[in-house]
Amino acid sequence: MSKAFTAEEVARHNKEGNLWIVVDSKVYDLSKFAAMHPGGLSVLLDEDVAGKDATEAFFGLHRHEVLLKPQFKRLVIGTLEGSKQTIFPRQAGELSKVPYAEPTWLSSGYHSPYFKDHHRKFQIAFRKFVEDVILPDAQAREEDGKRPSQYVFDEMAKLNIIAMRMGPGPHLKGLELMGGIVKPEEVDYFHEMIMGQEISRIHARGYNDGLGGGTFIGLPPIINFGQPALRERVAKEVFAGKKFCALAITEAFAGSDVAGLRCTAKRVENGWILTGTKKWITNASFADYFTVGARTEQGGLVVLFVERGEGVETKPIKTSYSSAAGTAYITFDNVFVPYEHTLGKENKGLQVILSNFNHERWGMTTASIATQRHIVEECLKWVNQRKVFGKPLHNQAVIRNKLAAMISRVESAQAWLENITFQMNNMNYAQQADLLAGPIAFLKRYATSTAQETAADAVQIFGGRGITRTGMGRLIEHYHRTVPFDAILGGAEDVLGDLGVRQALRKMPKDSRL
Numbered sequence: 001m002s003k004a005f006t007a008e009e010v011a012r013h014n015k016e017g018n019l020w021i022v023v024d025s026k027v028y029d030l031s032k033f034a035a036m037h038p039g040g041l042s043v044l045l046d047e048d049v050a051g052k053d054a055t056e057a058f059f060g061l062h063r064h065e066v067l068l069k070p071q072f073k074r075l076v077i078g079t080l081e082g083s084k085q086t087i088f089p090r091q092a093g094e095l096s097k098v099p100y101a102e103p104t105w106l107s108s109g110y111h112s113p114y115f116k117d118h119h120r121k122f123q124i125a126f127r128k129f130v131e132d133v134i135l136p137d138a139q140a141r142e143e144d145g146k147r148p149s150q151y152v153f154d155e156m157a158k159l160n161i162i163a164m165r166m167g168p169g170p171h172l173k174g175l176e177l178m179g180g181i182v183k184p185e186e187v188d189y190f191h192e193m194i195m196g197q198e199i200s201r202i203h204a205r206g207y208n209d210g211l212g213g214g215t216f217i218g219l220p221p222i223i224n225f226g227q228p229a230l231r232e233r234v235a236k237e238v239f240a241g242k243k244f245c246a247l248a249i250t251e252a253f254a255g256s257d258v259a260g261l262r263c264t265a266k267r268v269e270n271g272w273i274l275t276g277t278k279k280w281i282t283n284a285s286f287a288d289y290f291t292v293g294a295r296t297e298q299g300g301l302v303v304l305f306v307e308r309g310e311g312v313e314t315k316p317i318k319t320s321y322s323s324a325a326g327t328a329y330i331t332f333d334n335v336f337v338p339y340e341h342t343l344g345k346e347n348k349g350l351q352v353i354l355s356n357f358n359h360e361r362w363g364m365t366t367a368s369i370a371t372q373r374h375i376v377e378e379c380l381k382w383v384n385q386r387k388v389f390g391k392p393l394h395n396q397a398v399i400r401n402k403l404a405a406m407i408s409r410v411e412s413a414q415a416w417l418e419n420i421t422f423q424m425n426n427m428n429y430a431q432q433a434d435l436l437a438g439p440i441a442f443l444k445r446y447a448t449s450t451a452q453e454t455a456a457d458a459v460q461i462f463g464g465r466g467i468t469r470t471g472m473g474r475l476i477e478h479y480h481r482t483v484p485f486d487a488i489l490g491g492a493e494d495v496l497g498d499l500g501v502r503q504a505l506r507k508m509p510k511d512s513r514l
């Protein structure tokens, strides 16, 4: 591998069956591989490629990751004498040096009032964990549609990451977090924001939801409204990565209209009989526990903790993202639920359901903004390396204009997110519910609508590659296909906008006049 070849020596290997090329100072022997090359043999036999330094041609057509695959690394037989490697991939855990690829608090030379040393240490350790442990499984499962592998949950549980993903709170007391990098009493919503933003770098939207999306929204009502014995048991099992939750509110009959639920809970001796259906329930395919909203005979709502068992059936739903998310249709057929599994009070279920929404929407928004930023990075890299009419793509003013809009959108969304997260850290639960429901609804609506604009712009910038599942534009294709999930789950954009404005109108001072 360390053998150095002169350019003349390389040039002699320029035919079918005897074919060398140079990419970024490394000499590749493609003699055998050429016939299997996905881009065909003829392109490799081109006189500007065969026996030549083909670095520019290579990076115009392939992602760097191609060279890092073991089967292609093996093709390297030495280096080109007098040349040096100039392209170094970002190592797992490292920050990107591409402008705007990181939020300002992670960008060299910039400052932030919000983040402390333990946030920074945590971010470094967490990104490395995501890229070493989660990313490889995410890419594989997003493709084959299987649920996230158990070993990933086991590794997360060892560092108490599953517990940390529920945010700050008494559930963290006494736990060693991320190998001791952060103390339970230090954990705040910025740590949770960091987790949401770092995990979204896996670019596997279905898998991301599979990796505890159901627990993130299904467990809080159990912890906050369940009886002590129930909540302790369930939290322990879930934090250990052994059991999984799903929040079962939405129905085919009622989406954002929670008051329209038709699933019924009938009081019987010692409990309830639950009957009805639920649709689009994340993680339901493999969940052990369901947090279910149902209508009582009095017409109110009740939330019940239901274990998978007799009368509970789940049927996968094929959505436009991966079935790694475990999205399913659920039928409850005369399921007996013990009375002590009631979460909160009878007929006060709406409060339990609504109590979850702000945190859920904020969590989704953190991830959505980070993925949007990653797309900006992809576009900046692409316009820089892609040549059209002999010049880099960024030579076109129309492309620079699209990038300006993309960068402005993601920067404004992140700044707003950090402000809201800071407010959450300084408000108790009741204050958050009172003062942040509107802003969080607006932020989510803004983040997901700008995400869709950025997805559309990115496809235009990448052209055909932006609608192709493999190769240079694979992240763009994935983003463009899955971006509507953020805009629908947790409340559709129009509903959220309406909610925010209504809240503002309720708070209008009676004496306000122009």
Ligand code: HEM
Binding pocket: 021, 023, 028, 030, 037, 038, 039, 040, 043, 044, 049, 054, 057, 058, 061, 062, 063, 066, 067, 072, 075, 470, 471, 472
């Ligand atoms: C180390 C050398 C090379 C390796 C290991 C390699 C490998 C690959 C792989 C894995 C793909 C599939 C693309 C993907 O889905 O990512 C591909 C596609 C392709 N390759 Fe290469 N390649 C090499 C060099 C080259 C060179 C020097 C050219 C020169 C022009 C070339 C031209 C192409 C083309 C035209 C495609 C199809 C691209 C597309 O579908 O957009 N390859 N190559």
